[in-house]
Amino acid sequence: MTATTTPPSGNGNGSRPGGRSAKVRAAVHRAVQEVVAEGSPDVLTIPVVAARAGVHATTVYRRWRSVGELLADVATSRFTGDIVVPDTGSLRGDLERYAFDLAKDLGDPDTLALVRATIGTGGEQGAAACRGEREQGLEAILGRERARGEQPPTLEHTADAVLAPLYYRAVFTDLPLTAEWTRTLVSRLLSPGPVQQQAS
């Protein structure tokens, strides 16, 4: 339960590691997440965020320039590096764990609100931030399967079959992301029979 690790001091360029700059960033990010979680993306403006974070609006404008850039930055922090799927020993096990974890994450109302707000104003940069490293996570799982000497589906196919329904259902519908449904997504991907071989 220690605070964020502080890098060694005295980096010689005059900035203070773990100092004011990092504190401002943390306060602004927290303010954005609070306003978004309160369910009013309409009122998410830089003056509102600055007031909530206790900093001058000009400080926020200088660093992020627009609400869209700010949201993309918050989403990047939030969605990068947070998914590591342990090696369960099988492709099915890995994908089921991956889908279950992603469903849990996207099923969190605050996370979903951040994704929606970022999509709304963050443009391509925001969209990329919301994907985060999800596809790299899938690629790591598929790479492990290849290392086992197997031939897994392509990344494109896996993203279409597992990643896309999770995001679509979370963002565009009010259907629940149940554990049973996430297993069904994986099962549909891995269990179809070899139709092409029936003609041979």
Next chain:
Amino acid sequence: MTATTTPPSGNGNGSRPGGRSAKVRAAVHRAVQEVVAEGSPDVLTIPVVAARAGVHATTVYRRWRSVGELLADVATSRFTGDIVVPDTGSLRGDLERYAFDLAKDLGDPDTLALVRATIGTGGEQGAAACRGEREQGLEAILGRERARGEQPPTLEHTADAVLAPLYYRAVFTDLPLTAEWTRTLVSRLLSPGPVQQQAS
């Protein structure tokens, strides 16, 4: 190439059909679509929309209350009733046509900008508006297949396999929605072998 049909005049409740109210709504909707298409959802506020539409901001506030409600209304108009898939005679043909048409629609930059902006501030109402009648369109296609005496996939499975990847790819990635890829989505849904029957 006629203008919008004007309903019979004299409805007896004091409003003027095809009159000021309808003109205001059309002007406001057009203003929203223009501002969104210009790529600056950040500046989409009710005063900006009202000025662009040439009406008082109070008129807009009275009718829509928030940018989120306004976007949801515009998206509802835009995405309702615009997809009718002609009966091609087969489930595969119908689904390929459906996926191709949806890819073309979501591939339009102005449409995509409206979807993203609406997701950003429209809440559940906005999300529902962006789905529009897409699922009803799928259900109609599946119903036709059942009427042919066949057993098509469920609506849930079809939405996961065809609808979700189209929305995910359009909204969250910069990958193109190619015609070949839309056919692949349909093919993956319809071509897997009857795995469950192999055990019998």
